[in-house]
Amino acid sequence: MPSARLHEFAGGMRDTAPMLVGAAPFGVIFGTLAATGDLALWQGQLLSLSVYAGASQFIALGLFAGGAGFAVIWATTLIVNLRHVLYAANLLPRIAPLSAPWRWLLGFLLTDETFAVMTAYYARHPVTPLGHWYYLGSGVAMYLNWQAWTFLGLAFCASFPALHSWGLDFAMVATFIAIVVPQLVNLPRVAAAVIAAAAALLLRGLPYQLGLLSAIAVGVPVGLILLRRRRAIAEPGR
Amino acid sequence: MTYTVAILGMAVVTFIAKASVFILGDRIRFSPLVRDALDFVPVTVLTAIAVPLMLAPGGGDLQFTWRNPQLVAGIAAILIAAVTRKQLLTITLGLAIFFAWRFGVIG
Numbered sequence: 001m002p003s004a005r006l007h008e009f010a011g012g013m014r015d016t017a018p019m020l021v022g023a024a025p026f027g028v029i030f031g032t033l034a035a036t037g038d039l040a041l042w043q044g045q046l047l048s049l050s051v052y053a054g055a056s057q058f059i060a061l062g063l064f065a066g067g068a069g070f071a072v073i074w075a076t077t078l079i080v081n082l083r084h085v086l087y088a089a090n091l092l093p094r095i096a097p098l099s100a101p102w103r104w105l106l107g108f109l110l111t112d113e114t115f116a117v118m119t120a121y122y123a124r125h126p127v128t129p130l131g132h133w134y135y136l137g138s139g140v141a142m143y144l145n146w147q148a149w150t151f152l153g154l155a156f157c158a159s160f161p162a163l164h165s166w167g168l169d170f171a172m173v174a175t176f177i178a179i180v181v182p183q184l185v186n187l188p189r190v191a192a193a194v195i196a197a198a199a200a201l202l203l204r205g206l207p208y209q210l211g212l213l214s215a216i217a218v219g220v221p222v223g224l225i226l227l228r229r230r231r232a233i234a235e236p237g238r
Numbered sequence: 239m240t241y242t243v244a245i246l247g248m249a250v251v252t253f254i255a256k257a258s259v260f261i262l263g264d265r266i267r268f269s270p271l272v273r274d275a276l277d278f279v280p281v282t283v284l285t286a287i288a289v290p291l292m293l294a295p296g297g298g299d300l301q302f303t304w305r306n307p308q309l310v311a312g313i314a315a316i317l318i319a320a321v322t323r324k325q326l327l328t329i330t331l332g333l334a335i336f337f338a339w340r341f342g343v344i345g
């Protein structure tokens with residue numbers, strides 16, 4: 001039933017539309033930043049085409065500029081993307097029956113946005129023989145959207161070379177602030193962020209951006225300890 | 239060339255993080271400790287990158303002065319984000335303040 005598949009595919013695309021708008025400015029900022037750094041323009045697009053994970057792409061630009069080594073870049077990429085493991089575990093009951101090529105493809109297309117869309121979809125549809133086409137529609141829409149806005153950012157910056165001296169990397173700082181500050185809703189998270197910031201500042205002279213990994217290595221345990229202590233107080237005997 | 243290798247390696251690592259559960263299925267299990275730890279990854283990673291860029295732009299010495307536009311606009315963006323919780327507003331206003339400070343106030 002090709003028309004039923006197409007219907008699901010189009011539905012996935014349609015329900016992802018708000019996410020497309022939300023991702024657009026980040027794509028443009030990423031493309032612009034990539035073009036102002038040391039990367040060739042095609043390497044900026046290659047990041048979006050092959051990595052396809054916004055946060056780690058931004059972080060990579062910062063690490064490239066700081067002269068980070070491969071090990072730090074790849075380790076940071078892994079840490080930043082580990083949340084997808086939890087998303088995938090959450091979606092697995094619907095994905096497990098699919099053929100191997102489908103599971104590889106839908107894994108590649110997994111993002112924060114598509115996870116959000118799929119969670120809502122599966123909640124509405126307990127039985128979904130064609131749900132993977134809906135997922136594909138959402139994933140393809142997000143993927144093409146990300147490529148297009150990256151390209152626009154790259155092209156924009158390439159046609160205005162004066163942008164290089166403007167200090168545009170502040171766009172990344174502002175983006176990170178906009179993501180992090182609303183997440184600082186409890187003491188463990190605030191403490192983890194403050195400790196990580198202090199460590200990153202003190203250790204910023206370390207080679208290969210090792211200060212970043214060190215900051216994560218102290219920030220995360222501090223948050224964990226405070227979280228567990230709070231739980232122990234809230235639920236004694238656990 | 240070096241950058242290309244770094245990028246393709248990132249692609250492999252990201253694919254493993256995204257697709258391994260789909261590919262391997264129930265053979266992967268997570269402890270509650272790992273789940274809790276992952277909750278702190280975004281706030282630590284992004285903060286550890288942003289704060290040195292604000293306080294020591296260019297990777298040199300600390301610039302704890304009102305003449306540092308990254309610091310002034312960064313503090314403004316933190317306040318805007320805390321009050322409004324709107325991402326796009328924080329970014330656009332933060333950038334506007336950054337450019338106004340850099341090209342207007344400091345000159």
